[in-house]
Amino acid sequence: MTIKLHAQPYDISATGFYFTSAEEHDQKAKGLRNAHGDPVEEFEIQFIDGERIDCDLAKAIGINQANFRDYLDSVDTWEDWEKINVIIAVGECGYDFDPQVGPDHHGIDIYHVSTIRELAEQFVEEGLFGDIPENLQFYIDYDAIARDLAVEYSETEIAGERLIYRAS
Structure with missing residues (x-):
């Protein structure tokens, strides 16, 4: 266009x-x-x-x-x-x-998730917190992890898409 x-x-x-x-x-x-x-x-x-x-x-x-x-x-x-x-x-x-x-030289980490809670779930799934035994996975407090992540990560909306980012 x-x-x-x-x-x-x-x-x-x-x-x-x-x-x-x-x-x-x-x-x-x-x-x-x-x-x-x-x-x-x-x-x-x-x-x-x-x-x-x-x-x-x-x-x-x-x-x-x-x-x-x-x-x-x-x-x-x-x-x-x-x-x-x-x-x-x-x-x-x-x-x-x-x-x-260059647009990639600003040191911005961008995650294509809608909420910081989704980012917390993604980090756990990717093993950022180590291997979590299957029997303990139901006890993870994703809301608490999201609150901790909110200190360094922010939410925005660009062209109708919600994104989470962190400036390093």
């Missing part, structure tokens, strides 16, 4: 425009004039249409006039898991959006 953005001028006497590429933006912005015939130079960039994950990425990075080109490049080249890494790193953990830094 093509990303559609809108450049809304800060000058209220000028009319904004829609665009799908940096080249289209530059072409339309170059000829834009306000009611007094002066060139319009400053715009608020708004996400209008595209995939949900791309909308979440735009929100996370705070899409604006300075970074929309990098945003459009990232949307075209990154896979969904890379977008998720950046959305969490920038939008949730406070990292800066830098397209020159």
